[in-house]
Every structure is written in structure tokens, then in C-alpha cells.
Amino acid sequence: MRYDRIRTGLIMVLRMLLRRRIAIILLIVIPVVFLTVVEFTTSTRTLPFRLASLDEEVFIETSEKNISFVFFALASAGFLVSFLALNLIQKNNNVNRRLVICGYHPNEILISSLASLFLMILLIAIFVGILTNAFFNLEHLPMFIFGLVLIGVVYGCYGLAVGSLVKGELEGILFIVLLVNIDAGWLQNPLFYAEAQNKLIIRYLPAYFPSQAAIISAFTDYSAGTAIWNSLLYGCTFLLLSMFIFFRKMRIRK
Amino acid sequence: MEPGSLKGIVGENGAGKTTLMKIIVGRWKADKGKIKVNGKIGYCPQKVLLFSHLTVDENFRYFSAAYGIGKKNFLINRDALMEQFNFKAFRKEKFENLSGGTQQKLNLSIALLHQPDLLVLDEPYNGFDWDTYLRFWDYTGTLRKRGCTILIVTHLVTEKERFDTIYNLENGYLT
Numbered sequence: 001m002r003y004d005r006i007r008t009g010l011i012m013v014l015r016m017l018l019r020r021r022i023a024i025i026l027l028i029v030i031p032v033v034f035l036t037v038v039e040f041t042t043s044t045r046t047l048p049f050r051l052a053s054l055d056e057e058v059f060i061e062t063s064e065k066n067i068s069f070v071f072f073a074l075a076s077a078g079f080l081v082s083f084l085a086l087n088l089i090q091k092n093n094n095v096n097r098r099l100v101i102c103g104y105h106p107n108e109i110l111i112s113s114l115a116s117l118f119l120m121i122l123l124i125a126i127f128v129g130i131l132t133n134a135f136f137n138l139e140h141l142p143m144f145i146f147g148l149v150l151i152g153v154v155y156g157c158y159g160l161a162v163g164s165l166v167k168g169e170l171e172g173i174l175f176i177v178l179l180v181n182i183d184a185g186w187l188q189n190p191l192f193y194a195e196a197q198n199k200l201i202i203r204y205l206p207a208y209f210p211s212q213a214a215i216i217s218a219f220t221d222y223s224a225g226t227a228i229w230n231s232l233l234y235g236c237t238f239l240l241l242s243m244f245i246f247f248r249k250m251r252i253r254k
Numbered sequence: 255m256e257p258g259s260l261k262g263i264v265g266e267n268g269a270g271k272t273t274l275m276k277i278i279v280g281r282w283k284a285d286k287g288k289i290k291v292n293g294k295i296g297y298c299p300q301k302v303l304l305f306s307h308l309t310v311d312e313n314f315r316y317f318s319a320a321y322g323i324g325k326k327n328f329l330i331n332r333d334a335l336m337e338q339f340n341f342k343a344f345r346k347e348k349f350e351n352l353s354g355g356t357q358q359k360l361n362l363s364i365a366l367l368h369q370p371d372l373l374v375l376d377e378p379y380n381g382f383d384w385d386t387y388l389r390f391w392d393y394t395g396t397l398r399k400r401g402c403t404i405l406i407v408t409h410l411v412t413e414k415e416r417f418d419t420i421y422n423l424e425n426g427y428l429t
Binding site for chain 1: 279280281295296299301303304305307312315316317319320321322348364368372
């Protein structure tokens with residue numbers, strides 16, 4: 001593996017991303033729309049709920065509006081990063097293969113794509129975190145942003161795996177919508193989760209631990225350590241899976 | 255294939271010409287047999303495969319990193335190729351804004367950037383205008399003098415005298 005190839009790849013991938021102006025505008029507009037809809041449609045009544053990863057005695061009391069802000073911030077970050085990762089890999093699959101024929105190692109391409117994706121995750125997480133904080137005061141903003149980074153890593157790697165595996169754009173998008181919508185966009189909502197049946201299923205979905213970490217940081221002073229470690233574990237699993245699939249798809253016989 | 259030779263492979267649509275090219279460059283695995291390659295391969299695929307959101311120059315730079323050629327050689331080769339195929343004016347233009355013919359010129363130039371020993375071209379002059387077509391043949395002469403072997407796959411050979419040998423691919427056999 002050569003550092004100069006990874007650096008060139010990173011620069012080129014970032015240039016390609018930043019030149020898609022409509023996509024960049026949507027990255028900014030979508031979280032604003034999500035949170036504005038929450039502002040205008042949710043009530044301010046206080047709702048007590050219990051978080052699965054905290055002690056059974058611990059109840060959080062906050063308004064429906066506030067919990068919706070946090071939940072939709074997480075869902076929008078997960079959605080955006082997942083789509084971005086899918087697009088990053090899928091659009092250039094054939095050209096990347098030509099790069100491999102010309103001398104790039106598949107891992108050099110993947111590392112430059114991952115580095116670009118991670119930079120975008122950071123930017124999205126910081127933007128969504130600050131935006132959420134503008135709507136209501138989060139208890140621990142940096143940790144909340146870290147929670148958004150975690151959901152970005154988990155769903156980013158999922159997007160990479162889908163992008164490497166699925167050829168069609170529509171099929172890829174549907175794969176993303178299917179999981180992200182059910183998981184981050186629905187089941188991880190603590191208000192739904194509190195009364196849900198078969199919680200074990202929800203606990204094993206990708207957005208569970210990042211959501212727990214972000215919600216704990218947003219509303220309490222409790223430690224989110226376990227949720228963070230489990231998120232990282234989930235992220236690493238998806239990362240290894242996506243690397244394996246990408247490598248298999250890109251390898252050539254010399 | 256002897257150094258400096260120019261071979262052609264023809265065959266009907268679906269005969270397996272592109273499949274054979276992909277096997278030669280290592281993209282696909284052959285069912286049986288082995289391919290032995292001495293030296294660097296330059297591959298120009300039938301379908302133009304380049305980054306649409308990058309400029310002509312950025313595409314050159316990205317592929318030069320893949321080939322691992324030094325900056326000095328890169329600049330000399332890039333300029334010579336843009337001069338040869340007459341598209342220097344589009345250096346800063348994004349690939350997606352280029353005409354089909356200019357995209358094809360870039361596609362071919364990328365395959366030539368590292369001065370390969372074996373040049374594998376899959377329908378290379380699709381979309382070329384007459385002037386570029388002549389420039390292409392002119393350049394193959396230069397390459398051959400340098401010892402570069404050229405393999406051209408096409409469904410239609412109009413000027414047989416330009417080739418040393420022309421093979422016909424039929425039912426999985428070259429005749």
C-alpha cells in the first residue's frame with residue numbers, strides 16, 4: 001500500500017463530492033427541514049420514558065418536542081451518511097475497477113473512500129449537532145455530536161457494503177431506505193421503544209447503540225460508555241464486512 | 255506476441271472479444287489456460303470508464319498515481335498525448351462536459367499515459383472523427399517503433415493492411 005496513492009484518492013474523492021452542489025445543498029437542507037417539522041408539529045407536554053441501556057429505575061422526563069428533536073437528528077444523520085456512502089462506492093465502481101487494473105490496490109481505494117466518508121460524517125455530525133442545539137439546549141453537546149458520528153460510522157459502513165454489493169442505483173437506495181427507515185427512523189424512537197414488544201430485536205439493530213449513546217448525552221449526566229463501545233463494535237463489524245465485499249468485487253487476477 | 259507488432263482480433267457481436275480482453279488484463283479469470291505478460295499493460299476499455307466529476311487533468315493525475323509514474327514523466331507524457339490527440343484546450347474541463355469523441359480520446363490517452371509495453375484496445379476509435387482516426391494510426395506507428403505491442407479488438411476492420419495479423423474469434427477459438 002502506498003501513501004501517495006491514498007492521498008491522491010482522498011483528494012479526488014473529496015473533489016468529486018464537493019462538486020455535486022445539489023447534493024451538498026440537500027445535506028444542509030434535509031436536517032433543517034426535519035427539525036423544523038418537529039418544531040411545528042410536536043407538543044411540549046412532558047413525557048417520562050426509560051432508556052434501555054440505563055438502570056431500570058432511571059426515568060427521563062422531557063418534552064415530546066425535545067425527544068423528537070434528538071430522534072430526528074439521529075435519523076437524518078443516519079440517512080444522509082448511508083446515502084452518501086452508497087453513492088460514493090456505487091457510482092464509481094467500474095472506474096475504480098479500472099484504477100485497480102492500472103495499479104491501485106483495492107484497499108488503497110477503499111481507505112481513501114473511507115477517509116473522505118469519515119470527514120463527511122464529522123461535518124454532518126457537527127452541523128446536525130449544532131443545529132439541534134439551536135432548537136433546544138442539549139446537556140452534553142460534544143458527546144451528542146459523538147453519538148451522531150457513531151450512527152454515521154455504523155450506517156456509513158452499511159452504505160459502503162450495499163454500494164459494493166448491489167449494482168442498481170434504485171435497488172441500493174431501497175436497501176438503505178428499508179433498514180434506515182425501520183431502524184433509525186422508527187424503532188429507535190424511545191417513545192415507541194418504551195412500550196414495544198420483542199425489544200430484543202430492536203436491541204440488535206444497527207442504530208440501537210448509537211441512538212442510546214446520543215440520547216443519554218442529550219438528556220442526562222449518565223455515562224454512555226457501554227453504548228459507545230457497542231456502537232464502535234457494530235461499526236467495526238460493518239466496516240470489515242464492507243471491506244471484504246469491496247475487496248472481493250475489486251480484485252483482479254495478475 | 256512479438257514486441258512492436260500490431261495484431262487485430264475480429265469477431266461478431268457476442269463472440270467474446272471483450273471477455274478475452276478482460277481476461278488478458280486480469281479483470282476476469284479464464285476457465286482454463288494461462289496468460290503470461292512481460293511488462294506494463296495499457297488497457298483502453300470499450301466503454302469509456304473515467305470519473306465524470308473530475309476534469310481532464312484530474313483524471314490524468316488520478317491514473318498517474320495508479321501507474322506510479324513520477325511527476326516529471328507524467329507531465330511530459332500527458333502534454334504529449336493531449337498534443338497528439340488535439341484536446342489540450344479541454345484540460346480544465348470536467349469530463350462530463352466533454353463531447354463523446356473527446357471522452358474517447360481521454361479514455362485512450364489514459365491507457366497510454368505510462369508508456370505500456372502491451373497496449374490492449376477494445377474498439378478504440380469508436381466516436382473518433384476522421385482527423386483523430388488518422389492521428390491514432392499515426393501514433394500507433396510511433397508506439398511500434400518504441401517496441402510497444404498493440405492488440406486491437408474490433409467488430410469491423412476496414413484497413414487490414416495496417417495490421418500484422420488479424421485473428422477471427424469464433425466459437426471460443428482464434429483462427
